[in-house]
Amino acid sequence: MADTLTLNKIKNQRGISVGEAAAKIADLGWNPSYVQEAMTYPTDYKIKKIPKDPMKQVLRSYFPMEEEKDNRVYGALDAALRGDMFRNVEPRWIEWMKLFLAIIPFPEISAARSMAMVARLTPGEELRTGFTMQMVDEFRHSTIQMNLKKWYMENYIDPAGFDITEEAFGKCYATTIGRQFGEGFLTGDAITAASIYLTIVAETAFTNTLFVAMPSEAARNGDYALPTVFLSVQSDESRHIGNGHSMLMSMLKEPDNYQLLERDMKYAFWQNHAIVDAAIGTFIEYGTTNRDKDKESYAEMWHRWIFEDYYRTYMLPLEKYGVKIHHDDVHEAWKRITEKMYVHTVAQFFAVGWPVNFWRIEAQTEKDFEWFEHKYPGWYAKFGEFWKWYEKLSHKGSKVVTFNEEVGYVYPHRCWSCLVPCLIREDMVVDEIDGQLHTFAHENDRWTAVEAFADEYQGRPTPAMGKFSGKREWETMYHGVDLADAIVDLNFVRSDGKTLIPQPHLRFDDKEMWTLDDVRGHTLMSPLTLLREMSPEDRKQHIADYQAGFEINPCN
Amino acid sequence: MPATSSSVGSGAAGAATFADSDSRKYRYFEPRGKRASHYEDMTVDVQPDPERYLTQGWIIQFPNGEGAYDKSATKAQSSNWHAFRAPDQEWERTHYQRQSKIESLIQGVIANARKFGVHKKFDKAWTKILQAHLGAWKHAEFGLGTSLMQAQRYGYTQMINNATLTNSSYKLRLSQDITLYLAEIGLDIDGWNDDLGKETWLTDPAWQGTREFVESIMGAEDYLEQYFAINMVFEPLVGELFRSGFMVQVAAANGDSVTPPVISAAEADYERNLANSIDLFHLLITDEKHAAHNKKLFAGWIKKYSALAKKAATGLQPIWSQPHSKPISFSDAQAQSVERYEKIKGELGL
Ligand SMILES: [Fe+2]
Ligand SMILES: [Fe+2]
Numbered sequence: 001m002a003d004t005l006t007l008n009k010i011k012n013q014r015g016i017s018v019g020e021a022a023a024k025i026a027d028l029g030w031n032p033s034y035v036q037e038a039m040t041y042p043t044d045y046k047i048k049k050i051p052k053d054p055m056k057q058v059l060r061s062y063f064p065m066e067e068e069k070d071n072r073v074y075g076a077l078d079a080a081l082r083g084d085m086f087r088n089v090e091p092r093w094i095e096w097m098k099l100f101l102a103i104i105p106f107p108e109i110s111a112a113r114s115m116a117m118v119a120r121l122t123p124g125e126e127l128r129t130g131f132t133m134q135m136v137d138e139f140r141h142s143t144i145q146m147n148l149k150k151w152y153m154e155n156y157i158d159p160a161g162f163d164i165t166e167e168a169f170g171k172c173y174a175t176t177i178g179r180q181f182g183e184g185f186l187t188g189d190a191i192t193a194a195s196i197y198l199t200i201v202a203e204t205a206f207t208n209t210l211f212v213a214m215p216s217e218a219a220r221n222g223d224y225a226l227p228t229v230f231l232s233v234q235s236d237e238s239r240h241i242g243n244g245h246s247m248l249m250s251m252l253k254e255p256d257n258y259q260l261l262e263r264d265m266k267y268a269f270w271q272n273h274a275i276v277d278a279a280i281g282t283f284i285e286y287g288t289t290n291r292d293k294d295k296e297s298y299a300e301m302w303h304r305w306i307f308e309d310y311y312r313t314y315m316l317p318l319e320k321y322g323v324k325i326h327h328d329d330v331h332e333a334w335k336r337i338t339e340k341m342y343v344h345t346v347a348q349f350f351a352v353g354w355p356v357n358f359w360r361i362e363a364q365t366e367k368d369f370e371w372f373e374h375k376y377p378g379w380y381a382k383f384g385e386f387w388k389w390y391e392k393l394s395h396k397g398s399k400v401v402t403f404n405e406e407v408g409y410v411y412p413h414r415c416w417s418c419l420v421p422c423l424i425r426e427d428m429v430v431d432e433i434d435g436q437l438h439t440f441a442h443e444n445d446r447w448t449a450v451e452a453f454a455d456e457y458q459g460r461p462t463p464a465m466g467k468f469s470g471k472r473e474w475e476t477m478y479h480g481v482d483l484a485d486a487i488v489d490l491n492f493v494r495s496d497g498k499t500l501i502p503q504p505h506l507r508f509d510d511k512e513m514w515t516l517d518d519v520r521g522h523t524l525m526s527p528l529t530l531l532r533e534m535s536p537e538d539r540k541q542h543i544a545d546y547q548a549g550f551e552i553n554p555c556n
Numbered sequence: 557m558p559a560t561s562s563s564v565g566s567g568a569a570g571a572a573t574f575a576d577s578d579s580r581k582y583r584y585f586e587p588r589g590k591r592a593s594h595y596e597d598m599t600v601d602v603q604p605d606p607e608r609y610l611t612q613g614w615i616i617q618f619p620n621g622e623g624a625y626d627k628s629a630t631k632a633q634s635s636n637w638h639a640f641r642a643p644d645q646e647w648e649r650t651h652y653q654r655q656s657k658i659e660s661l662i663q664g665v666i667a668n669a670r671k672f673g674v675h676k677k678f679d680k681a682w683t684k685i686l687q688a689h690l691g692a693w694k695h696a697e698f699g700l701g702t703s704l705m706q707a708q709r710y711g712y713t714q715m716i717n718n719a720t721l722t723n724s725s726y727k728l729r730l731s732q733d734i735t736l737y738l739a740e741i742g743l744d745i746d747g748w749n750d751d752l753g754k755e756t757w758l759t760d761p762a763w764q765g766t767r768e769f770v771e772s773i774m775g776a777e778d779y780l781e782q783y784f785a786i787n788m789v790f791e792p793l794v795g796e797l798f799r800s801g802f803m804v805q806v807a808a809a810n811g812d813s814v815t816p817p818v819i820s821a822a823e824a825d826y827e828r829n830l831a832n833s834i835d836l837f838h839l840l841i842t843d844e845k846h847a848a849h850n851k852k853l854f855a856g857w858i859k860k861y862s863a864l865a866k867k868a869a870t871g872l873q874p875i876w877s878q879p880h881s882k883p884i885s886f887s888d889a890q891a892q893s894v895e896r897y898e899k900i901k902g903e904l905g906l
Contacts, residue, residue: 032774070649086567088567106604115705128702135724188617477611509563
């Protein structure tokens, strides 16, 4: 009773409106007159118009709101344990979480870091509050995901792979794709990275597939923890999307930015598609045991979220400002996801590479084939025999699928741009950067590395633009190294010193589990190194053969 | 539905025994103590680097050839940047719990004060002081918060950057708390000028030393220098001097029991950030290889920023004579803050 009275009285107090509060907080900033702030992160963009803060939220309401969200998340995790969730959870699903959760905390915290870059470049103070909250949000996302991962490690049948997670993230041939994503948020031209690549494309377009589609599939596999955490994460995204949109409106005020905007929308859309669809598409389509034909496939969800929502309602209207939109790329991405079976070629690649993973991948079987054929007509002809081979070779003592010529799979070239291999064979292109040969999964990837990430763009100097660097082709690291030695170097070995962390099956039994001895005697090679060593004629022939594709042999 | 994809019909820990079926701890880093704390599990190695597992190196570069994080972002040197652990052990959950608790406490205090009209009984001169000087102070806190927001981009490890990030979050919260506190009590006080604070901050000679100090921190390009200047110098010599040595101690004597609880959360914030930063700087100053280099560097920072602090504090002195009731003199308050500062320097051996 007393409580209600007090509350009422408090409510009756004349307060300041949310708008006033936000305005007063925006007025905390001032123009320094003693010492100027250094422009430490360069951009080639001009941001002159002060962006508006659409959210008008203040920390006073933000912190309690987020704490309340947290309480629901942690309450749900406790409830899941009380309800014995792990007894019914599908290992086929949780195993992929070893990969997903190794990757995602880094892009998240990178987003927090990148808020510093945009905050410094943005005129006015209004949006600074929005950036501040996003910074703290992303800190939330990164650590709440680390917590979920630890929780899986503590409660799931096979903790191996979770237990080495951040080490695996730095080393693995699959996580390198996720590193391209995360580093893309905070390296290079500050606006390209933190505004376009992160906010205007990754968050605005692709977080639905990441944080909404994944949770639905998790629930279908008995995992109620991931939905709790990721829907809570997603609920912060509208604020980030708002920040991005405000920045975009501000950039559009300056016609000088249009050329860069066109470049970056093209780069960011294509690379987000290449990376996010590869990973999330695989988790959703191949990590599930649920083959309900009434549920949407990844392709169907993509059409709804990316094509209808993002392309039609977010990208297209930019045309009326005079910014060139690359319609072809959107259609091409759609074609890759459907006709060209992009996601399926990625899943196949991960399966072929299982010995250098740090999670288990089990074979797709007859139970799965029908669903795939139903959702992706032509799937069986292309992938049916492969998965039969994979199942057959999942038994310890078989010749590992990666090196088994009987199968007919050709290990792919790596794309120098998105770091997913060149899996749609006919689309592979080759070009030179600084006189060095590189392979690309698609003409758009070539364009990204050669034309966008360069000192100039269409004759215009772009001194702030980033550069691709490092040993980008993962295979270079183990060129000429025995597979078993590579696995030891990766530290993807269980603590008995011999059993592999990755396994091509879900048989939780030492007798069935592959060891170093089972994979020794095969030499890893870098396709790029080999390509560079070829004579021009041999190379030409090799590329033609590669583009012609391969045939999986029948498996009996 | 049993777990159909499991060979043993279950996905639960203990359902089968095999190699590493009991490997239930992160095993890629060395914990500080005997066992890894939850904070360490949430934090360590999430930001990788070529020394910790990035075997391919950074795969994107800035035009100057640097990767996402580069040791040259500070002049300090370390033989092991990865050793630092923040004593406050914050990760998202503890951070939101603490921030949220402070926010509800402050809102409760303000609402109650307004309900009973406590603030209407503030001494007249004091009311003016709140508008002008507490109003100016909120900008100082904001400047420090944005400096730390900037700094959290650069550290070589996740531990350093997350400690900087939470420090930024605390500062920005405080600056907003003061802003909204003043705006709200101002609604009930005749003649309240909510713009006086900013005006004072920008033009009142008393504040120009403090503003110069804050702007110098905002303009520093070395992230550790920013973190150092704030926690080792600004906070003891200016922050606590003004917040505790003036606002908190003088308020009650002038009929104000509301302002102290609103801003005293800042002192608890600082205790945590001080502990974090002392640990980090202590590590650097006792580094097996770079102790001498760092000591010299920090001595330079001390020199630069203590001069700014002195100017700032001296500038603020007239404020102590403005209230009707003066329970503490400037020189006593300053003596306390200098003592605290000397203690901090002593702990670092500077
Ligand atoms: Fe996020
Ligand atoms: Fe986000």
